[in-house]
Structures are given as structure tokens and as C-alpha cells.
Amino acid sequence: MYWPALRALSHGELTSQQLEWLRTTFHLDASARTEGPGATQSIAHRSFTDDAGAPLVLDLARTGESGWVFTLFHTGQQPSAATLESHRAAFRDAIDRLRLTLVEITPAATADEVLVPAPEPAGQPLSALGAHWDLPGELHRVWPHVGLREDAPREVKEVKLRELMSTPAWATAPEDLQRQAEAFLAGD
16 A cells, blocks of 8 residues: 655646656656556656665655656555655656646645645635634644644645635634634743
């Protein structure tokens, strides 16, 4: 079974020459991955072992007309931190070089890697998402609710916290949580 260890979602048009550059740069086989999540969108992949001995699969997939997903999968043994960071840098470099738009990287390491949904258009009814969310009273217990681990980078936590604070649920959040959130955002 494949589990994603690192995933970069981007958007933009690519030529056949740019796709060939990606295959060459990442040493990808021109064949699609045939198993694991998202295999039907896969267009190229490669299996390898990282410096810690973890078996990994690097995959390039297409979503829709102009969406591109770079994914590093593991099969049970997590890749080393060095492997994750080198692939994060390689994904970002490829996205920049090809003038794609970065949508998100999961797990995020910086604020610009967090997908923040567009605000509801003015005059439209608010989304029911989060309208009746029973939030915990302590900030440290909020992180899993917004898809983060306790050790997530501070700037990523700030983005996710601001996003949560913009939902209808925030109005009914416990006062202690609201104070802790404001203190966290103030750098305390």
C-alpha cells in the first residue's frame, strides 16, 4: 500500500518538452503508476530507496486540464527528513522553473504552501462549513482539527488559525481559546 509522505499540487499549462524535462529531471519512467491512491491520474513514476533504506515511489500525476501533482509515496517506512526536504525543494524548483502556480504542499513547511480557500463572495450566504463546530478550549488541541501536527511550523499554524478564525464557528469558540489564539498570533 502507498501512503503519501509529501504532495505538491500545482496549476498551469505544460508543453510536451516541459513534460519531458520533468521526466528527465526526476528520472521518471514514462509509464503510469498502476497501484495506490490516484494511480488513474499518474503519467510517470519511479521507485527507489532513500538514504535511510525506505522504499519510496515518486509520482507525477495530472488532475483536470492543467493540474499537476508531484507525490512522494512511502510503503510503511517514512522517508528521512533529508529526503522529504530535498524533494520539497525539487518540487518547488520544478514548479518555479515551469512557471506553474503552487496551490499547496502537504505537509506544509511554510505559509505559502498552505491552501487557503477564497473568501465567500459578498452578499452570498455563508458556508455551513464550521458553522456548528464545537471547538476545544485549548489551542494545542485545535491543531489536529485543522489538519496539523503539534510540531507543524509556526507560520503554517498561523495561516490555519487565521482561516479557522474566519469561519462562523469562531464566534462561538470558547473565550479561553479565543484569547490563546490572539496571543499566539501576537507572538506570545
